[in-house]
Amino acid sequence: MEPQELLSAYARSLGIRVAGEEDGMPLLAVDFGPNVEGRPQHFHGGATAGLLETAGYAALRTMLAAEGREAVMKPVNITVQYLSAGKSKPTFALGRITRLGRRNANITVEAWQDDRARPIASAVMNILMA
């Protein structure tokens, strides 16, 4: 899918970009800058959550497209776990569809910086489809 189909106006405005693909899912990234800064030289928790949520939607859109399905997505909830501080460097995020049903999708997302094995945040999302 094209980046503009995977990223909302909000996501593009924040500086989120499609950095690649892994296991058929879009790998998203955002560089550090004033747009995402909370306490000095660190990511704001809200910006990290925005990246996680965007990666979750991008994964679901990709999976639905692969199955030839079209659906209106309705967010139900997101739970974000903050694991360590996001430093002043690029952050990556990848979503994984844990379960895709006819009416609902359960998605897990992880965000990391230098080391993939040490995520800075993770999220679980439920999305309903109509």
Next chain:
Amino acid sequence: MSTALPRFDAREASKYFFRHGHTGWLGLRFNDLGENWVELELPWREDLLGDPSRPVLASGPIISLMDMASGMAIWQTTGTFTPVATLDLRVDYQRPARERASVLGRVECYRTTRSAVFVRGIAHDGDPADPVAHVAGVFMTVAYDPRQKEAETMMKGPQ
């Protein structure tokens, strides 16, 4: 021993907090406060859309709004601006915000322990009785070091 800092006031702090960084970019504004709660506003903005088919604020900025209102509710409650880190933040979306509507985030700090702080709140677009989302979060104090506390207690004696 130490110089007493003025009590944290969310209204005053907003003048500095929202000038730069992520919350400045979002254009957050202070709206109201109580003893243990703070309400902030996320103004409507065309480039914060989540869905191209509807002029409705994306959910990402609403999480940022609630995260910031949580932190400020904690400082308003404790009276001190000590760094806190979000451990866990959950957002349940009840419905999309109305078209071209600003969203208000009101968060209360309902429990403070030595190491953890608990918050809950709602996001609404005018009527608090009909929320856009509910949130619940747990924060931890960043600077807390148990050894330091023990040393202080030993010097001062039990309180």
